[in-house]
Amino acid sequence: MSSSVKKAVTVLHLLGNAGEGMNLTTISKELNMDKTTTFRYLETLVEVGLVEKKDNNTYCLGMVLFELGSKVPVKQLFITKIDPFMKRLCEDVNETVNLAQLYQGRLLYLHKIESKRSLQMRATLGNQLPLNCTAIGKSILSILPADETRKIIDNIKFQSFTPSTITNKTKFKEEITRVKTNGYSTDLEEFEIGLTCIAVPLNIMSHDFYGALSISAPTMRVNASVMDQFIQKLKATRDEILNSFS
Amino acid sequence: MSSSVKKAVTVLHLLGNAGEGMNLTTISKELNMDKTTTFRYLETLVEVGLVEKKDNNTYCLGMVLFELGSKVPVKQLFITKIDPFMKRLCEDVNETVNLAQLYQGRLLYLHKIESKRSLQMRATLGNQLPLNCTAIGKSILSILPADETRKIIDNIKFQSFTPSTITNKTKFKEEITRVKTNGYSTDLEEFEIGLTCIAVPLNIMSHDFYGALSISAPTMRVNASVMDQFIQKLKATRDEILNSFS
DNA sequence: GCTCATGTTTCAAATATTGAAACTCCATTT
DNA sequence: AAATGGAGTTTCAATATTTGAAACATGAGC
Numbered sequence: 001m002s003s004s005v006k007k008a009v010t011v012l013h014l015l016g017n018a019g020e021g022m023n024l025t026t027i028s029k030e031l032n033m034d035k036t037t038t039f040r041y042l043e044t045l046v047e048v049g050l051v052e053k054k055d056n057n058t059y060c061l062g063m064v065l066f067e068l069g070s071k072v073p074v075k076q077l078f079i080t081k082i083d084p085f086m087k088r089l090c091e092d093v094n095e096t097v098n099l100a101q102l103y104q105g106r107l108l109y110l111h112k113i114e115s116k117r118s119l120q121m122r123a124t125l126g127n128q129l130p131l132n133c134t135a136i137g138k139s140i141l142s143i144l145p146a147d148e149t150r151k152i153i154d155n156i157k158f159q160s161f162t163p164s165t166i167t168n169k170t171k172f173k174e175e176i177t178r179v180k181t182n183g184y185s186t187d188l189e190e191f192e193i194g195l196t197c198i199a200v201p202l203n204i205m206s207h208d209f210y211g212a213l214s215i216s217a218p219t220m221r222v223n224a225s226v227m228d229q230f231i232q233k234l235k236a237t238r239d240e241i242l243n244s245f246s
Numbered sequence: 247m248s249s250s251v252k253k254a255v256t257v258l259h260l261l262g263n264a265g266e267g268m269n270l271t272t273i274s275k276e277l278n279m280d281k282t283t284t285f286r287y288l289e290t291l292v293e294v295g296l297v298e299k300k301d302n303n304t305y306c307l308g309m310v311l312f313e314l315g316s317k318v319p320v321k322q323l324f325i326t327k328i329d330p331f332m333k334r335l336c337e338d339v340n341e342t343v344n345l346a347q348l349y350q351g352r353l354l355y356l357h358k359i360e361s362k363r364s365l366q367m368r369a370t371l372g373n374q375l376p377l378n379c380t381a382i383g384k385s386i387l388s389i390l391p392a393d394e395t396r397k398i399i400d401n402i403k404f405q406s407f408t409p410s411t412i413t414n415k416t417k418f419k420e421e422i423t424r425v426k427t428n429g430y431s432t433d434l435e436e437f438e439i440g441l442t443c444i445a446v447p448l449n450i451m452s453h454d455f456y457g458a459l460s461i462s463a464p465t466m467r468v469n470a471s472v473m474d475q476f477i478q479k480l481k482a483t484r485d486e487i488l489n490s491f492s
Numbered sequence: 493g494c495t496c497a498t499g500t501t502t503c504a505a506a507t508a509t510t511g512a513a514a515c516t517c518c519a520t521t522t
Numbered sequence: 523a524a525a526t527g528g529a530g531t532t533t534c535a536a537t538a539t540t541t542g543a544a545a546c547a548t549g550a551g552c
Contacts, residue, residue: 048252
């Protein structure tokens with residue numbers, strides 16, 4: 001139902017992940033939508049303020065999304081509360097810090113603090129990031145109730161993004177077991193060549209929150225000792241956050 | 247074009263202004279939309295995560311809006327920067343504090359800090375708040391370039407909300423002149439019976455920002471001396487904000 | 493065990509969306 | 523200076539979606 005609304009949302013996700021403005025042709029190609037159709041969606045979205053059209057004919061997310069976003073009840077307080085911890089971690093490690101949760105079976109990025117020297121993540125399929133090759137995804141799967149984890153893993157379409165992507169269900173289950181044991185997860189260029197991520201699960205019981213906190217950095221800056229530092233700092237930050245909620 | 251996308255956005259605005267969850271019947275009545283149609287829009291919006299359906303069959307804005315909202319480029323920093331000043335003012339006066347700007351000819355509420363004893367504003371038409379009977383609207387109109395102000399005033403449909411609403415264009419122009427002289431604007435139950443608002447213009451030149459800062463409170467709590475206090479505190483906060491940007 | 497209010501599904505009629513093609517505009521090349 | 527190519531925009535008939543009246547389902551209150 002209402003396929004146009006769904007497509008419009010796909011456009012929003014694409015623009016949201018893009019980082020910078022995109023032009024009509026690029027957007028229509030990324031989404032496999034006809035140029036004309038894409039054009040009209042964009043014009044409509046601009047008209048209602050969900051998208052902004054710059055002078056150079058590029059499109060990006062608009063202020064009305066900001067307005068609506070700030071009206072989402074309850075949980076905004078939640079992120080407001082976690083934000084300072086993320087900022088501090090970001091300044092400390094000087095890499096990008098992410099917070100995500102599972103929402104309706106998919107990864108939802110709640111908050112991101114970009115380090116000044118962060119590199120742009122690639123504009124993905126516009127909609128959802130994969131569970132099987134992101135550190136955040138693995139961490140979240142490691143803390144869900146066992147039957148829910150199984151259900152979600154059964155639904156994963158193990159799409160391959162790089163040669164390192166885990167595409168085998170059995171191997172992936174082993175990986176999740178390992179994450180459970182270690183208390184952290186990694187993504188070593190499994191989603192994008194050159195990008196390494198480390199995550200720890202964040203489970204705020206009192207708010208029924210199942211999420212994860214991650215650091216993402218160019219692989220070239222993450223040697224074994226840096227990786228170890230990141231893991232320790234993530235765990236420390238996680239504990240501080242948990243403390244602030246108890 | 248894409249009327250379904252537009253209607254979906256109307257639903258979002260209604261839910262955003264509602265404060266609390268709304269049920270299907272109420273939403274369809276407020277928007278003058280068929281119950282069936284409304285139902286399907288809501289289901290679609292829930293499916294994409296822009297709306298959340300609670301157990302008691304009420305709908306409210308969903309987390310995906312939060313996610314997208316936090317990805318709106320540039321200006322989020324902007325509001326992050328103003329937020330502390332608004333929080334301080336809110337704690338000081340113990341009433342709700344609002345920040346809005348003009349966007350594509352309409353009022354866009356960027357940020358709201360609700361005092362603990364705030365009363366719920368009524369869920370308006372779901373989309374846009376009127377320029378002619380809100381303190382914020384008047385303040386913004388008082389600082390725009392003269393020809394733009396004229397153009398906007400010419401487009402206002404002077405809808406009446408209460409007996410005090412100014413519905414005469416000439417009188418309204420006089421009111422704007424008064425606001426220019428005084429440096430603040432008021433809404434004395436012109437939009438909603440029982441609700442008084444006071445606003446000051448906020449013009450951040452360096453960011454090409456034309457907006458306003460307001461306090462809204464139940465009329466019964468705003469006597470002449472309180473009103474005077476509010477005006478002074480709004481002006482002081484405005485100056486602090488301007489200072490932080492220079 | 494009714495009754496009413498609310499939410500949900502069905503289906504044909506009414507309407508909006510789609511994409512190929514054509515057109516415009518602007519920058520670059522010949 | 524004309525020709526080429528690339529990007530954005532408009533047109534229009536074919537197609538697919540949306541719409542709302544009516545019927546159905548569910549559950550709370552009487």
